[in-house]
Amino acid sequence: MxxxxxxxxxxxxxxxxxxxxxxxxxxxxxxxxxxxxxxxxxxxxxxxxxxxxxxxxxxxxxxxxxxxxxxxxxxxxxxxxxxxxxxxxxxxxxxxxxxxxxxWWEQSMDRLRAIRYLVSAAEGASLSAAARLHGVSVAAVAKLIGALESDMRVQLLERHAHGVTPTVAGRMFLEVCRPALAQLDDAVEQVTASSTRVQGTVVIGVQPVVAQEVLTAALPKFCALYPDIQLDVRYFMNMAELQNRSLDAIIVMGWPQQVGDLVGRALGATTFVVVASPAYWTAHGMPQHPLDLEQHNCLCIRSNTGSVMDLWHFRRGDERVSVAARGSIIVDNVHRDMVRDLVLSGVGVARLLDWHQRPGREVPRGLLVPALTDWVVDEVPPVNLLYAPSVRRTPRVRVFLDWVVQLFAEVERERLRPLPATAMPHWVKMRRLRASETR
Structure with a gap:
């Protein structure tokens, strides 16, 4: 009853x-x-x-x-x-x-841990990388991921001698789990975070050249402003890494392609200056026209797309000149600082970013001397800030994004005139081994 x-x-x-x-x-x-x-x-x-x-x-x-x-x-x-x-x-x-x-609670937490281990293993390409990240044994990671696969009745990771890679089903699962975990972490942070102090970890991908030339010198100021935020700075070289490495945001110089649904914000632009050491100019003479560079040892850089950037464009009024630069050394973009060091030691001529003309850098100190200053280098790559729309709602990420925008605004103010970015060059679109092949 x-x-x-x-x-x-x-x-x-x-x-x-x-x-x-x-x-x-x-x-x-x-x-x-x-x-x-x-x-x-x-x-x-x-x-x-x-x-x-x-x-x-x-x-x-x-x-x-x-x-x-x-x-x-x-x-x-x-x-x-x-x-x-x-x-x-x-x-x-x-x-x-x-x-x-x-x-029930233990099972739920085990499944959540298994998904986190799976994401970390996929990003680190090994179970041991996930174990180190989470502070557990490799056996514990393997056990939970195996239990998750058994429960789902599908293989998520392909095990091989050199590590692990996601299967097709694993990649589909990770595409859903990554944003879900990010939203869960954000929800927990928003509920538990102090109302007066922003805290947590921000994972950013930065091209080495941007990190070396701009970001490194400015990071102490950010750490002083936000002592409870930890920055996890990772080198970023191509757009595929954004999904594979679970980055909150990236700072990229150049003309990014296939940005998908990411939010893009222009931070400014940069251009190139032709420089060499005073000793080199004394020994070999300073060029008076861009075509004179064909008689010099021009050190070149290979771009992220694999093309050697050996086609140097110059403009003066209505006159335009393109020079196929040739030299004894070609360096990958990730090792761009090697070119700077070689030029400082008097090995040759290089086309470096105009960030080297900022106060306190090599040009104002007289360590590098620019040439062809009455010519404009007719190729201006933009600097972009890219991030997923959802991360903007996270307080720790939002304050970093705002700070980066202010930082590059200060860099732009150091120039006497604004520097609009140019369109994507043909050599970027055509992906040739050498940019000079697109002439």
Whole structure:
């Protein structure tokens, strides 16, 4: 039978005569079975006004596992003898529910940890990289990822001698899990973060040249402004790394392609200056026209796309000149600082970014001397800030993005005139081995 309807307050003798056997509610029977504690066929309760018991029943049906706490609190309002009678029936069920709740919670946390391990293993290309990142053993990582694969009945990682790589199913799963984990972490941070101090880790990808020429000198100021934010700075070379390395934002110089649904913000632009050491110019003479560079040892850089940037464009008024630069050394973009060091030592001529003309750098100090200053280098790569729309809502990422915008605004103000970026050169689109092949 169901709970009795509301009625007038009854005496103790009336309540004793109204003692009834009530069937276990469906939620109790269900949880009793799940908790491996058989629910009794009925419970002997002294009938109470429906206000208390209806509240218990509704809480049991609606809240599931938490019904036991509400029920016990309500039973405590009874006399101790009646409470003991109720508790004797309820105790096995509560213990079963507690055990089930603990088991369910442990399983849920294990699955969440397994997904985090999977993401880290895919990013680090090995289980050991995930183990080091999370401070656990490789066996623990392998066990949880294996359990996740067994539960999903699909292989997510391809194991081989050199590490692991995601399968097709694994890549599909990771595409969904990465933003989901990011949103979960952001939600936890927004709830738990202090209202006055922003904290957490910001993972940024930065091209080496941007890090070396601009970011490194400015980072101490950011750390002083936001001491509770940790910056995880990673070298970034191509757009594919944005998804594979779970970056919050990237700072890239050049003409990025295939940015997808990322938000792009122009930070400014930079251009090139032709420089050499004073000793080199003294020994070989300074060029008076761009074509004179064909007689010099021009050190070239290979771009991120694999093309050697050996086609140097110059403009003076309506006159335009392109020079196929040739020299004894070609250096990858990631090692661009080697070119600077070689030029400083007098090896040859190079086309370096105009950031070297900023206060305190090599040109103002006289270590490098620019040539062809009456000509404009007719190729101006932009500097872009790229990030996913969702990360802007995260306080720690938002303050970093705003700070980067202000930093490059200061760099732009150091120039006497604004420097608009030029369109993507043909050699970037055509992907030739040498830019000079596109002439």
């Amino acid at each position: 169901g709970w009795p309807s509301n009625g007038p307050t009854r005496s103790a003798s009336q309540r004793a005569r109204m003692s009834v056997t009530l069937p276990a509610p469906p939620a109790i029977r269900r949880i009793g079975r799940l908790g491996q504690s058989a629910a009794p066929a009925g419970h002997a309760f002294t009938a109470q006004p429906a206000t208390t018991k209806l509240r218990i029943w509704r809480r049991c049906s609606f809240m599931g596992y938490s019904f036991a706490i509400e029920w016990v609190h309500s039973m405590r309002r009874m006399r101790s003898q009646e409470y003991s009678r109720c508790w004797s029936c309820l105790q096995p069920l509560v213990e079963g529910a507690d055990s089930l709740m603990a088991h």
